[in-house]
Amino acid sequence: MVASQTIAHKAQTETPVDFDAVIIGAGVSGLYQLYRLRELGLKVRVFEAGTGIGGTWYWNRYPGARFDSESWTYGYSFSQELLDEWDWEEHFAGQPETERYLNYVADKFDLRRDIQFKSRVAAAQYRENTRSWDLTLEDGWHCTARFLVTAVGVLSAATLPNIVGVKSFEGPSFHTHYWPKEPVSFVGKRVAVIGTGATGIQTITEVAKTVGHLTVFQRTPQWAAPLHNARITQEEMTHIRANYADIFARCQDTFGCFIHTADPRSALEVGVQEREAFWEKLYGEPGFGIWMGNFRDILVDRQANRLISDFIARKTRERVRDPVVAEKLIPKTYGFGTRRVPLESGYFEVYNQPNVELVDLSETPIERITPTGIKTSACEYEFDMIIYATGFDAITGAFDRIDIRGVDNVSLKDKWKDGPQTFLGIMVDDFPNMLMVMGPHAGLGNFPRAAEYSADWVTGLIRFARDRNLTRIEATAAGCAAWTDHVIETSEGLLFTEVDSWMTGINRNVEGKQVRRIMRYSGGHPKFRERCEAVVADGYQELALA
Numbered sequence: 039m040v041a042s043q044t045i046a047h048k049a050q051t052e053t054p055v056d057f058d059a060v061i062i063g064a065g066v067s068g069l070y071q072l073y074r075l076r077e078l079g080l081k082v083r084v085f086e087a088g089t090g091i092g093g094t095w096y097w098n099r100y101p102g103a104r105f106d107s108e109s110w111t112y113g114y115s116f117s118q119e120l121l122d123e124w125d126w127e128e129h130f131a132g133q134p135e136t137e138r139y140l141n142y143v144a145d146k147f148d149l150r151r152d153i154q155f156k157s158r159v160a161a162a163q164y165r166e167n168t169r170s171w172d173l174t175l176e177d178g179w180h181c182t183a184r185f186l187v188t189a190v191g192v193l194s195a196a197t198l199p200n201i202v203g204v205k206s207f208e209g210p211s212f213h214t215h216y217w218p219k220e221p222v223s224f225v226g227k228r229v230a231v232i233g234t235g236a237t238g239i240q241t242i243t244e245v246a247k248t249v250g251h252l253t254v255f256q257r258t259p260q261w262a263a264p265l266h267n268a269r270i271t272q273e274e275m276t277h278i279r280a281n282y283a284d285i286f287a288r289c290q291d292t293f294g295c296f297i298h299t300a301d302p303r304s305a306l307e308v309g310v311q312e313r314e315a316f317w318e319k320l321y322g323e324p325g326f327g328i329w330m331g332n333f334r335d336i337l338v339d340r341q342a343n344r345l346i347s348d349f350i351a352r353k354t355r356e357r358v359r360d361p362v363v364a365e366k367l368i369p370k371t372y373g374f375g376t377r378r379v380p381l382e383s384g385y386f387e388v389y390n391q392p393n394v395e396l397v398d399l400s401e402t403p404i405e406r407i408t409p410t411g412i413k414t415s416a417c418e419y420e421f422d423m424i425i426y427a428t429g430f431d432a433i434t435g436a437f438d439r440i441d442i443r444g445v446d447n448v449s450l451k452d453k454w455k456d457g458p459q460t461f462l463g464i465m466v467d468d469f470p471n472m473l474m475v476m477g478p479h480a481g482l483g484n485f486p487r488a489a490e491y492s493a494d495w496v497t498g499l500i501r502f503a504r505d506r507n508l509t510r511i512e513a514t515a516a517g518c519a520a521w522t523d524h525v526i527e528t529s530e531g532l533l534f535t536e537v538d539s540w541m542t543g544i545n546r547n548v549e550g551k552q553v554r555r556i557m558r559y560s561g562g563h564p565k566f567r568e569r570c571e572a573v574v575a576d577g578y579q580e581l582a583l584a
């Protein structure tokens with residue numbers, strides 16, 4: 039019995055695979071994961087659907103696309119040389135600068151030679167007899183790998199609106215995610231934008247600068263706050279560079295890996311004047327301070343949330359001249375910060391322009407897209423161009439678009455149909471040797487900070503397996519159930535769980551995504567790390583290893 043087991047084990051480990059590891063995606067996390075796995079001496083191949091480096095920052099080249107994270111907290115932290123060499127131009131870099139940065143990283147570390155572009159993975163099938171993954175690309179190309187590492191991003195499966203006639207429009211139309219590389223002019227054009235999320239708000243603000251006439255179709259207004267971007271001077275960059283160690287250490291300590299951290303006071307325990315002064319200060323400062331650096335209870339206590347919402351509403355009213363339009367731009371059905379807060383650079387003032395019109399879809403819904411424009415319940419509009427800023431099938435969408443099959447042919451999409459089930463957002467039972475960098479149930483926030491940690495953890499586990507000749511690593515069903523329960527528990531009492539958004543798994547354009555689900559860990563990054571490190575300290579005994 040023992041002897042035959044040994045032989046069977048040998049057969050599995052000695053079956054040749056094309057790659058030790060395959061990584062899906064050459065974005066922020068995929069690039070770093072490649073760097074780390076190559077350091078282990080592994081033979082790695084990255085499959086990337088685009089023709090270039092950058093993932094989110096390759097695709098989203100729409101007008102106005104830029105960071106809401108401080109640039110100098112967003113860059114990779116792993117290489118002192120890289121930190122020494124790269125100068126950020128703006129506190130919140132635009133897409134072109136970020137794309138340049140990621141290309142610089144790819145060149146500096148010679149990453150391109152292991153990246154296969156124009157290669158969209160269509161299917162991945164686990165084979166028990168070889169303990170490896172079979173991958174098939176959309177063009178039919180096929181290969182095998184011991185480990186499958188997904189670095190597919192959380193907002194990479196773009197969705198068009200499920201409005202009748204979307205394909206019938208005869209002029210140019212773009213989803214912001216698939217923006218063309220060639221310049222697009224709005225001068226003298228009648229342009230429509232559908233969608234007012236973080237992307238729509240950036241796009242609208244930029245398009246309004248040159249457009250002939252702009253019509254914005256808004257289904258739900260957003261609690262947006264000012265970004266306050268600025269260029270980085272030489273002196274500032276020198277200061278940032280001298281403080282990188284502290285900056286990154288601070289990001290590791292905060293809830294969402296930003297430099298901002300919640301104020302320990304309650305919004306309800308301070309006097310009115312002190313509260314107003316604090317909010318005025320936050321509203322006037324750059325970045326996410328107003329969301330992440332606010333009083334500790336604005337996202338959990340209804341009364342505190344009401345107060346900050348009233349404050350932001352007042353600010354909006356001050357900025358929009360027409361009071362009727364201002365009211366349309368102020369959310370009435372959910373509180374500030376319970377959806378992802380878009381940061382804006384003159385968004386509300388756009389509606390003071392005579393050539394910009396806001397159409398409130400809650401009053402006059404879109405009935406159809408026509409060959410010449412958009413028909414609402416009230417009238418028919420003619421356009422030269424339609425821009426869809428209609429978002430993503432977030433977090434699980436990129437997984438659902440690949441036919442991923444684990445043990446006994448079980449489909450990941452089916453397994454997650456009622457919501458993701460994961461161990462640490464990194465592994466799934468029945469899917470051995472599959473590791474997710476920033477998968478569902480990971481903590482969201484300042485993406486690269488969390489992605490570097492996640493990729494390091496994945497690298498540590500693969501190193502552990504390699505050093506011990508282990509060829510099969512899997513989360514247990516009990517481990518996945520416990521982590522999933524914990525992720526759900528930590529979301530209880532947070533106001534965001536009561537609101538429809540991509541963060542709660544809602545996308546009304548996608549079948550099966552109409553019910554709220556807990557998609558991300560909301561216990562904060564320090565707690566997440568603590569839990570991950572306990573698994574390592576325990577010699578990965580919580581996993582099934584063979």
Ligand code: NA7
Binds near residue numbers: 232255256378430547
């Ligand atoms: P979001 O935040 O999901 O926003 C999508 C927007 O498109 C939002 O205003 C939607 O309205 C609107 N939308 C979607 N479908 C329709 C239809 N069918 N009709 C009218 N309006 C529609 O995506 P973003 O790309 O802006 O941002 C995603 C994240 O990327 C962002 O949070 C950052 O982290 C980066 P709704 O609110 O659903 O009523």
